[in-house]
Amino acid sequence: MARPPANGHRDEPLGAAVLAAEPVADPGRQLLARLLRERRGQVLQAWVQRQLANGAYRSGRVSEAEVRSESTVLLAAMQAAMARGGGSGVAEDAELAALLGSMSADRARQGYTPSETAVAVFSLKDALVAVLDEAYADDLAVLADAVRAMNAIVDGMGLQTFEAYTAGREAVLKSQQLSLLELSTPVVKLWDGIVAVPLIGTLDSGRSQTVMENLLQAIVDTGSQIAIIDITGVPMVDTLVAQHLLKTAAATRLMGADCIISGIRPQIAQTMVHLGVELGTVVTKATLADAFKVALRRVGADLSAVAGR
Amino acid sequence: MDRIPILKLGDSLLVTIQVDITDRLAGRLQDDLMERIVATGARGVVIDISALDLVDSFMGRMLAGIADMSRILDAETVVVGMRPVVAITLVELGLTLPGVRTALSLEQGMATLDRVLAAARTGGDSGDADDLTDNPGN
């Protein structure tokens, strides 16, 4: 079979992951890792106590058992992430980040602010310092290194929960936006055989697509002969929008109905001419009322048996 | 299915396409249809494509071919039931189906044929009398 000469690009796995680098040989981090290994129970206890005590967890919302179990898992993930090393910070380790992300989502669902969640993570620092102090009191230089490493890691973890929170909010906003889009481009039946879609606001590519699909489906569902697309409420029409309008009109006619575009303001008419947009055989009217009149005449002519106009 | 069935609908013939069309089937359909037009004196042909979830250039050419051939035999064709996603795709593809009249439904298709044939009888415009753009009132 004919294939392009092998230059490798078709066979290479795209987005091949970069292999994790060797764990950073940072004495402070190594010390921290050792502490977590040797005194995990102690660190955990200290952390859980601080979380429960700092008032961030209002009574009733989260039980001690939940805090303990979540903290256990987080500590373990933190240790694993530290052991894996890798180029970026420990908090950006895929598994740890995912865990922090779901913690953030859970807490948000339970009504905690993102700050409260971050503070809960930051309280790990107090716990670690307390245990480090006790364990390595004799070697202040080493202790300083360990605290430095800890700061970098736990700060990153707290920030991660915040990032996850904002990302989550953005996702919610986007889905709300989409629902709004659906609601804001309703197809209205003006008369027997006539539907109209009054467009309002800016038309981006995605929205234009939705509008087109909704309109065509409405034409089929209602068996309407005429579809009026009113762009009075659209402030700007660029080449892309114009193209979408033309495609919609073309699709309408292909299906066996007809399309009128109304609400073309003088500025838009000028823009279209300057852009070289050719409306061809698509009928346009200045106002929705004019378009409706034309459509009525057209539909009325259908009802009588008279051929032609 | 060996051949696509052709039904009589008043003065017209109805073809409902429900399966994938091969070269062989398309050729058979065209042969059968032309034969039936002559045999029955049918003045109209309705092709129902509401069951098709896609129309490619091959199908487009077949439809255009049927319209052209029928016209030579003094029959008008209307294609009905094109699905929205098919229409959108055809526009994107750049397939305009020139010379192929369309309608939303079987009912509207029959009405269109009535109108077109009546116009032809009274010696008026036998082309697309429905075309908005031809309406001088605009």
Add this chain to the structure above:
Amino acid sequence: MPTTSPTTRATEPSALYPIRSDEDVIRFRHEARAAALAAGLRLIDQTKLVTAASELARNALVHGGGGQAEILPAASPGRTGVRLIVEDDGPGIGDIVQALTDGYTVGGGMGLGLPGTRRLVDVFELWSELGVGTCVTVEKWAS
């Protein structure tokens, strides 16, 4: 040429289909539809992909003297979707630039309708060499 049975299809990352007859084109269309559905493409995008598949397969059959087609997952980073590769050992395309320029429309019955097909998809790659053959790769993504 290896054939894939329905039971193994789901686990194989790619599947190969001969394009030697009308029936092969139809079968390829159905498989492309199944892949598009599985990849979560919206109906309009499924339709566009399957139509592109039909166009390309027909080209391979009619102009390329027959060929083969492959269905794979989309290869673009971060994208879910379907990748189709249709190739033939036919005469190849002489003037590729012209073939990809509008004006060589499909409706007129002439040409390969490539500009139109290209508009249906998100990725379009064409390779052709006179006397060797043609290979077209397309991708359609789930939005």
